[in-house]
Amino acid sequence: MLRYLTIFGTFVRACLVRDLTFRANFILECLTSLGWMSMNLAFYLLVFTFTPEIGRDTGWTREPFFAFVATGMIINSIVQALFMPSAEELTELVRTGGLDAVLVKPLDAQFLLSMHRVDFSACANGLVGVCLLAWAVGRFETPPPAAAWAVYPLLLLCGVAILYALVIMLAAATIHLGRNQSLYDFWFYLTNFSRYPAEIYSGPWGSPLRALCTFVIPILLVVNVPARAITQPLTGAAWWAVGGTVCAAVAALVVSRVVFQRSLARYRSASS
Amino acid sequence: MHNATGAVGDAEPVIRVTGLAKEYRVFDKPEGLLASVRALFRRRSRTVEAVRGVDLEVARGEFVALLGPNGAGKTTLLKMLSGIITPTRGTATVLGHVPWERADDFRRRFALVMGQRNQLWWDLPAAESFRLHQEIYRLDPARFARTRDELVDLLGVRKLILQPVRELSLGERMKLELVAALLHEPEVLFLDEPTIGLDVVAQHTIHAFLRHVQAERQMTVILTTHYMKDVAALCERLVVITGGEILYDGSLAEIVDRFTTHKIVTLDLDAEPDPARIARLGFPCEVRGPRVVLRIDRARIADALPELLRDSGVLDVSVEDVPLEEIVAGLFRSADRRSQPAEASR
Known part of the structure; x- marks a missing residue:
């Protein structure tokens, strides 16, 4: 474990050195990312000039909703910073045969392939998310209880784990397809569902979608459960949701591991 | 063990x-738009033995x-x-x-x-x-x-x-x-x-x-x-x-030893040889100005060399094996010829 941490530390250091080498590119990426996030926040502020709450009696008034958005920003920025660049590069490694060099290293290939690139510009969104969360929680009528603060980091980790599992399974599809340039697009469409409160998925179309995105592809648990834990009272049902999210995260990691290993066994390499 | x-x-x-x-298993990519559309539903594949x-x-x-x-x-x-x-x-x-x-x-x-x-x-x-x-x-x-x-x-x-x-x-x-x-x-x-x-x-x-x-x-x-x-x-x-x-x-x-029967003998002569002189050498050869490159059977090399050197116009001589490139290329070509009838009959 310590060895893997040390190696990850080397990856982090190398990526930082590279980002500092191309400073202008790094700053531009940070600004692009922050600009996109600012536009989203402005849009939500605009929505709250028309309505005090999203849905009736859902509890998603302005500050809790911004705590929800902040939670999403933190989880997404972790995934974007730690896993997404490596997953995107995997498609290129498979196409060009660069994966060969990874498979001969005495190291877990999934670790090496999913964590060898770190995108520091994505951390900017995470920092904004933390500030937004602090601002929103500071304006709550009742501050979150200690239990909520205790489970919140755990649920953030579960959210990251579920998204990581999805990323790695999508990336593993590259090994079968040989080329998967739509990885990022598909990821964006899929995770788009997790960016909104689960309550909006109701009615004849919404309810089946909510069931699908909770029990089959558990992306609705990613932001909703941690955000609900910090913004609303931890009742019995909330604890069930916490337990369910932990189980879903473990199951997602196990399934993604199996899928990835099986994909690697079918790797054909590319012609030299 | x-x-x-x-x-x-x-x-x-x-x-x-x-x-x-x-x-x-490789998939053939058909030519043309219609064939490409058809291939979306039914792809033709074949097995390649690498x-x-x-x-x-x-x-x-x-x-x-x-x-x-x-x-x-x-x-x-x-x-x-x-x-x-x-x-x-x-x-x-x-x-x-x-x-x-x-x-x-x-x-x-x-x-x-x-x-x-x-x-x-x-x-x-x-x-x-x-x-x-x-x-x-x-x-x-x-x-x-x-x-x-x-x-x-x-x-x-x-x-x-x-x-x-x-x-x-x-x-x-x-x-x-x-x-x-x-x-x-x-x-x-x-x-x-x-x-x-x-x-x-x-x-x-x-x-x-x-x-x-x-x-x-x-x-x-x-x-x-x-x-x-x-x-x-x-x-x-x-x-x-x-x-x-x-x-x-x-x-x-x-x-x-196994795949060549001859050696390469290069003679540097005092002048560009005329056809009569070349004929006298008695071996298949290639003439490059005053330089003559001969292919001589390995079994005959010991007898042939003194005979060649008796020609007073020889300034220099070298005896070499057939270049490895040539031997290997010959092997590749013979393997290729053997595999073609087999593939055609499949």
Whole structure:
């Protein structure tokens, strides 16, 4: 474990050195990312000039909703910073045969392939998310209880784990397809569902979608459960949701591991 | 015999391959829009046999060249031996391990260098990649520093290790790739066209380096290449593979004896020879100005030479074997001719 941490530390250091080498590119990426996030926040502020709450009696008034958005920003920025660049590069490694060099290293290939690139510009969104969360929680009528603060980091980790599992399974599809340039697009469409409160998925179309995105592809648990834990009272049902999210995260990691290993066994390499 | 840790006794072959085969299913891409649309629903596929039942044994400390035309199956064989791909049939052990099980203990003991692929971090100095290797292979810091310094000095690249890899020439990059591959002191080294695209000086440096390191460490090396200079400079054993099958496995000297019947005799004459003089030589020849190149049967060479030298106009003479390129190209062509009727009848 310590060895893997040390190696990850080397990856982090190398990526930082590279980002500092191309400073202008790094700053531009940070600004692009922050600009996109600012536009989203402005849009939500605009929505709250028309309505005090999203849905009736859902509890998603302005500050809790911004705590929800902040939670999403933190989880997404972790995934974007730690896993997404490596997953995107995997498609290129498979196409060009660069994966060969990874498979001969005495190291877990999934670790090496999913964590060898770190995108520091994505951390900017995470920092904004933390500030937004602090601002929103500071304006709550009742501050979150200690239990909520205790489970919140755990649920953030579960959210990251579920998204990581999805990323790695999508990336593993590259090994079968040989080329998967739509990885990022598909990821964006899929995770788009997790960016909104689960309550909006109701009615004849919404309810089946909510069931699908909770029990089959558990992306609705990613932001909703941690955000609900910090913004609303931890009742019995909330604890069930916490337990369910932990189980879903473990199951997602196990399934993604199996899928990835099986994909690697079918790797054909590319012609030299 | 193999022990529990996968160690191999000195007498045991380091690499043992039996009936190894690899088949690929490839999809044909039809021409034209309509055919492409049709192919969306029904694709035509066929099976390609990249490697067909190869048997091979390599002893510790051997330097073996794997030769073959493009698409012969050399790199596929190398990829199976290094565990990158899984064979369709057959068995193989390298250092007592089944390669495609990808055991860490196995992967710590070999290295693979591919001339057409870059394994170093592109935007960073090679020193950063070396440091990563140290951590991946859990190398003792003092030993790592000693090995790294020794290798960079042997290749004369000490000044380059702090320069971003993307700024280096192809030859410089390949030297640093070799340093990275040898840092963990592998027992087996797979080299896939390591001198491709390099200039003569870089080729010579790499030959000298590989010879030195292989002899010093008693490393087992398998080299695939298209350059006969690599083979002549480095290898004693030659394995020729065509159409996924081994056509020849033996020493360099033996391939010359077995597949050639004549020697090349070059005469430098005092003047361009006239047809009558050429006819007097009595052997098939090629005239290049005052230089005449003769192909003389090996059995007749001892008798023929004094006769040729009796011609007072001979200024210089050299006797050589048929170039390796020519022998190997002849082998490739004969294998190709043999495979064509077989393919046509399929």
